[in-house]
Amino acid sequence: MFNFNEEAVRKEHENGVSIIAETQRVVDKICGEGYKNIFYIGIGGTLLYAGQMMHIVKEAGSTIPLFLENAADFCLVGNPHFGKDSVVVIASISGDTKEVVEAVHKAHAAGARVVGYVEKEGTPLYEHSDDLITTVGGEYYFWYTVTLRLMANAGQFPQYDKFMTEIVHMPENVVEIYKKSDAKAKEYADKYCDAELTYLIGSGNLEDWAVCYGMCIMEEMQWMRTRPISAANFFHGTLEVVERDIPVILIKGEDKTRPQMERAEKFVNTISANVTVFDTKDYELKGISDEFRGMLSPIVMRSAFQRVSVHLEHNRRHPLAIRRYYRRLDY
Amino acid sequence: MFNFNEEAVRKEHENGVSIIAETQRVVDKICGEGYKNIFYIGIGGTLLYAGQMMHIVKEAGSTIPLFLENAADFCLVGNPHFGKDSVVVIASISGDTKEVVEAVHKAHAAGARVVGYVEKEGTPLYEHSDDLITTVGGEYYFWYTVTLRLMANAGQFPQYDKFMTEIVHMPENVVEIYKKSDAKAKEYADKYCDAELTYLIGSGNLEDWAVCYGMCIMEEMQWMRTRPISAANFFHGTLEVVERDIPVILIKGEDKTRPQMERAEKFVNTISANVTVFDTKDYELKGISDEFRGMLSPIVMRSAFQRVSVHLEHNRRHPLAIRRYYRRLDY
Numbered sequence: 001m002f003n004f005n006e007e008a009v010r011k012e013h014e015n016g017v018s019i020i021a022e023t024q025r026v027v028d029k030i031c032g033e034g035y036k037n038i039f040y041i042g043i044g045g046t047l048l049y050a051g052q053m054m055h056i057v058k059e060a061g062s063t064i065p066l067f068l069e070n071a072a073d074f075c076l077v078g079n080p081h082f083g084k085d086s087v088v089v090i091a092s093i094s095g096d097t098k099e100v101v102e103a104v105h106k107a108h109a110a111g112a113r114v115v116g117y118v119e120k121e122g123t124p125l126y127e128h129s130d131d132l133i134t135t136v137g138g139e140y141y142f143w144y145t146v147t148l149r150l151m152a153n154a155g156q157f158p159q160y161d162k163f164m165t166e167i168v169h170m171p172e173n174v175v176e177i178y179k180k181s182d183a184k185a186k187e188y189a190d191k192y193c194d195a196e197l198t199y200l201i202g203s204g205n206l207e208d209w210a211v212c213y214g215m216c217i218m219e220e221m222q223w224m225r226t227r228p229i230s231a232a233n234f235f236h237g238t239l240e241v242v243e244r245d246i247p248v249i250l251i252k253g254e255d256k257t258r259p260q261m262e263r264a265e266k267f268v269n270t271i272s273a274n275v276t277v278f279d280t281k282d283y284e285l286k287g288i289s290d291e292f293r294g295m296l297s298p299i300v301m302r303s304a305f306q307r308v309s310v311h312l313e314h315n316r317r318h319p320l321a322i323r324r325y326y327r328r329l330d331y
Numbered sequence: 332m333f334n335f336n337e338e339a340v341r342k343e344h345e346n347g348v349s350i351i352a353e354t355q356r357v358v359d360k361i362c363g364e365g366y367k368n369i370f371y372i373g374i375g376g377t378l379l380y381a382g383q384m385m386h387i388v389k390e391a392g393s394t395i396p397l398f399l400e401n402a403a404d405f406c407l408v409g410n411p412h413f414g415k416d417s418v419v420v421i422a423s424i425s426g427d428t429k430e431v432v433e434a435v436h437k438a439h440a441a442g443a444r445v446v447g448y449v450e451k452e453g454t455p456l457y458e459h460s461d462d463l464i465t466t467v468g469g470e471y472y473f474w475y476t477v478t479l480r481l482m483a484n485a486g487q488f489p490q491y492d493k494f495m496t497e498i499v500h501m502p503e504n505v506v507e508i509y510k511k512s513d514a515k516a517k518e519y520a521d522k523y524c525d526a527e528l529t530y531l532i533g534s535g536n537l538e539d540w541a542v543c544y545g546m547c548i549m550e551e552m553q554w555m556r557t558r559p560i561s562a563a564n565f566f567h568g569t570l571e572v573v574e575r576d577i578p579v580i581l582i583k584g585e586d587k588t589r590p591q592m593e594r595a596e597k598f599v600n601t602i603s604a605n606v607t608v609f610d611t612k613d614y615e616l617k618g619i620s621d622e623f624r625g626m627l628s629p630i631v632m633r634s635a636f637q638r639v640s641v642h643l644e645h646n647r648r649h650p651l652a653i654r655r656y657y658r659r660l661d662y
Contacts, residue, residue, distance in 0.1 A: 043563055044566070044568055058410060062411060077586075079389060080392045215560075216568045236375020236551070237550045237551040239551075240550055255408075257404060257407050267656075267662040325571060326566075326570060329601070331597060331598040
């Protein structure tokens with residue numbers, strides 16, 4: 001399979017599994033000490049990853065006091081619910097995102113604690129997290145563990161132990177998703193790599209995921225123009241610009257909002273002849289109970305789209321690592 | 332001035348002012364009876380209008396228990412914080428938006444109360460609101476009164492009376508904004524009415540406003556392709572697609588997030604030769620204290636952009652009322 005390092009993929013997800021116990025310990029400590037509320041703070045992709053968790057908490061029926069904050073807004077505006085008994089949770093791959101570093105300093109100045117997932121040693125967020133979780137490729141496992149353990153400790157996710165017994169099967173499942181999605185990913189990239197504008201529609205815990213893929217991969221890493229939109233809002237404006245030749249990607253998961261995606265799929269197939277559907281249902285998840293499939297849709301979708309990224313990168317002869325402005329210009 | 336009915340514009344805003352007393356009475360009644368939390372529910376433009384209020388509440392430092400819900404998500408997923416002691420607040424011009432009607436039925440089934448602003452008599456939302464506020468063109472005055480009165484009654488907006496004494500000057504100010512913005516709006520529309528894709532950047536209480544203009548006016552009513560993006564997230568992906576000929580609209584208000592817009596403005600002017608800045612600071616607000624200007628930025632910006640819509644409609648020979656799919660196809 002083109003540009004595929006099976007061992008590296010498996011290892012990243014095994015890294016993720018390996019941080020679960022420590023992440024759990026940190027959450028238990030926080031719950032033991034008591035907290036007023038939890039702030040997931042991020043910007044760009046890290047905000048959009050945390051946003052997926054917000055939907056998962058809601059859909060699971062949990063009322064844990066959780067806030068989602070854009071780091072730039074948090075720095076300039078603050079949040080009246082925030083205080084010394086708040087706990088900040090951040091995930092930063094680079095460990096030095098300007099707005100997030102500033103937000104952490106602001107949180108500390110208020111006396112709050114910071115739990116950080118950071119991949120790069122010695123960076124500001126690595127140094128300034130009060131509780132640090134670190135590995136490579138384990139971001140989702142960090143988010144799921146923090147979120148679901150907070151819910152479990154509040155008596156609002158009794159399936160926690162079962163979920164964690166099963167999630168260890170994800171590294172192997174993910175490798176299989178990469179393999180199974182490759183043909184479709186290549187077909188998509190072959191047909192649409194030069195699209196002038198691509199619409200991405202997602203819902204539920206994949207709403208922010210769709211925005212993230214459009215923004216962080218297609219715009220940032222491929223310089224492709226995109227218009228991400230939620231399935232719900234799509235019908236209240238964006239639908240009017242769909243025409244026969246408009247490329248639309250539907251990002252279908254398995255949570256309770258799936259009917260929104262089915263509605264969007266029916267509509268866009270009536271108007272556009274350039275619709276691609278990526279559906280988590282196409283992938284087997286061995287060792288995972290059906291009740292958890294919807295919750296895990298983001299990991300499944302990300303794995304399938306990793307193959308899209310590989311083929312876009314090749315077809316466009318545009319290495320994913322190239323940036324022209326981001327962190328290269330002073331702004 | 333082209334296609335401008337001064338009296339009609341003034342009248343709509345006077346209508347808005349005229350519903351303040353009754354809206355206030357409804358909020359006082361609810362606060363008197365007690366409530367657990369408030370749910371602003373909408374979809375598309377109505378969700379994005381309510382979203383502007385969420386920022387205003389946060390920036391004012393208020394901790395009233397306020398939730399923002401997409402009506403489609405609310406219907407399929409629900410919200411664990413919602414219950415019989417919740418109060419739903421909705422605004423619907425048409426009074427029959429499918430998802431919002433369904434959400435109101437769901438709220439009623441749970442035993443919750445519904446406060447509705449509806450412009451069309453006899454429609455489902457007109458009939459099913461427990462407390463109904465109705466007029467034409469007064470949506471913003473409804474939202475400001477509900478939001479600020481809830482804050483005031485919680486002891487979190489002591490400037491309430493002063494604000495309401497001053498807001499009566501807005502109808503006259505709005506008329507002047509229409510007049511003053513016209514030349515710039517025409518210049519913009521003359522230059523960019525045929526743009527293949529337009530980026531709109533907003534922040535703070537204009538972040539959702541920018542999304543709304545891109546989606547509800549440009550996409551829905553002009554079939555123009557847009558990519559709305561917040562100033563904060565812009566720097567984490569979208570910036571990479573900006574090039575010399577990319578049209579960008581900056582939607583600058585006067586709340587605490589203004590520095591984010593200044594940063595975006597500096598950057599896009601370095602890269603794109605097609606930047607248009609709309610700034611609420613360009614407009615005088617007679618009888619309005621400086622401390623309220625930031626809070627009122629959405630009304631100011633909407634008034635300026637009403638002239639953009641008029642000129643786009645004319646230049647594109649595309650009446651704003653045309654729809655090809657919305658409420659015309661079965662989907």
